[in-house]
Amino acid sequence: MSDTSINTRADTGEAGFGDYFALLKPRVMSLVVFTAAVGLLAAPGGVHPFVAFCSILFIAVGGGASGALNMWWDADIDRVMKRTQSRPIPSGKVTPDEAMAIGVALSGFAVVMLGLAANWVAAGLLAFTIFFYVVIYTMWLKRWTPQNIVIGGAAGAFPPMIGWAVVTGGISIESVLMFTLIFMWTPPHFWALCLFMKSDYKDAGVPMLHVTHGHRVTRNHILVYTILLAIIAVGMAFTGVGGPIYLVTSLVLNALFLAGAVAIWRRDETVAERDGYKREKAFFGLSLLYLFLHFGAILAEAALAPYGWGGW
Numbered sequence: 001m002s003d004t005s006i007n008t009r010a011d012t013g014e015a016g017f018g019d020y021f022a023l024l025k026p027r028v029m030s031l032v033v034f035t036a037a038v039g040l041l042a043a044p045g046g047v048h049p050f051v052a053f054c055s056i057l058f059i060a061v062g063g064g065a066s067g068a069l070n071m072w073w074d075a076d077i078d079r080v081m082k083r084t085q086s087r088p089i090p091s092g093k094v095t096p097d098e099a100m101a102i103g104v105a106l107s108g109f110a111v112v113m114l115g116l117a118a119n120w121v122a123a124g125l126l127a128f129t130i131f132f133y134v135v136i137y138t139m140w141l142k143r144w145t146p147q148n149i150v151i152g153g154a155a156g157a158f159p160p161m162i163g164w165a166v167v168t169g170g171i172s173i174e175s176v177l178m179f180t181l182i183f184m185w186t187p188p189h190f191w192a193l194c195l196f197m198k199s200d201y202k203d204a205g206v207p208m209l210h211v212t213h214g215h216r217v218t219r220n221h222i223l224v225y226t227i228l229l230a231i232i233a234v235g236m237a238f239t240g241v242g243g244p245i246y247l248v249t250s251l252v253l254n255a256l257f258l259a260g261a262v263a264i265w266r267r268d269e270t271v272a273e274r275d276g277y278k279r280e281k282a283f284f285g286l287s288l289l290y291l292f293l294h295f296g297a298i299l300a301e302a303a304l305a306p307y308g309w310g311g312w
């Protein structure tokens with residue numbers, strides 16, 4: 001029998017607000033929402049602040065809803081993996097049916113409300129992003145191919161395009177560039193995590209690259225994608241979303257990120273394991289800062305442009 005001196009919700013199986021909120025993957029979605037906000041704020045023209053606020057809120061709700069649907073579909077593997085065992089469904093606090101209903105209802109709500117608040121291009125992009133993450137990535141690619149996140153990563157790259165479309169009602173080269181930055185960033189971001197998560201995905205039978213091809217190949221892939229990412233990220237400095245602030249930011253971040261990727265690439269597996277994957281963990285942390293600061297720089301360029309500072 002369990003220790004009843006601490007009567008947690010896990011003991012009773014009763015769900016609280018926090019459990020439903022956790023279903024929306026709030027920590028991951030915070031960066032997703034930030035990139036969407038930058039897309040919106042950097043777009044030419046602008047919208048009323050209330051429309052901007054509501055649009056970001058509905059994108060956040062749509063992103064959260066897709067997280068709930070991901071957790072509903074993946075409940076079986078989340079139950080097996082240590083990292084995900086305490087999620088609301090495997091821990092028994094939220095039932096799969098509840099998660100599915102919440103995911104579907106919030107997805108529909110977010111798409112319709114974004115359409116009404118902003119426009120139907122943005123709403124269509126949000127619907128497509130949810131579809132891509134839930135159906136294409138989660139239901140299809142994730143359990144089928146080690147290239148799952150290379151293709152599926154596109155889902156996480158759409159949010160700035162949605163934000164941009166809120167203002168402009170369309171798609172443009174600038175929003176496609178922001179998409180490309182996240183698209184190229186996703187593989188090193190995720191594979192770094194794979195190196196120190198170790199057997200999690202293997203135990204669950206998910207064919208992530210490190211499971212099917214091992215850590216050496218994953219380290220090689222991280223380096224190749226980081227080099228490609230650096231070329232694209234620095235190159236973007238000379239486009240409509242760039243400028244001097246972006247250039248300096250990107251040069252520094254890419255120098256650090258490349259150094260990190262090389263350090264990971266050179267690592268011997270036994271050495272890495274012995275020191276608790278410190279460098280891999282640091283590289284993953286840096287990946288989050290990398291994306292945050294690149295989008296921060298894009299925002300700074302756009303914000304300063306009216307004062308003659310942003311852009312070239």
Ligand code: HEM
Nearest residue numbers: 027028031032035083149152153156157182186190193288
């Ligand atoms: C298919 C693409 C992606 C995959 C497979 C992936 C996978 C992961 C995983 C497994 C984690 C560990 C944390 C957890 O268990 O929830 C994580 C953390 C994180 N990811 Fe990603 N990610 C992807 C794309 C993105 C994108 C596009 C963003 C934002 C733009 C993002 C932002 C984050 C953040 C902020 C964290 C840290 C969360 C924390 O503090 O716990 N990820 N990612």
Ligand SMILES: CC(C)=CCC/C(C)=C/CC/C(C)=C/COP(=O)(O)OP(=O)(O)O
Nearest residue numbers: 028032059062063066070129130133155156
């Ligand atoms: C606006 C909108 C709809 C945004 C969605 C953005 C998006 C697709 C972000 C990807 C986030 C993520 C945690 C992927 C990992 O899934 P996983 O299932 O491989 O990770 P897990 O093993 O931790 O569940």
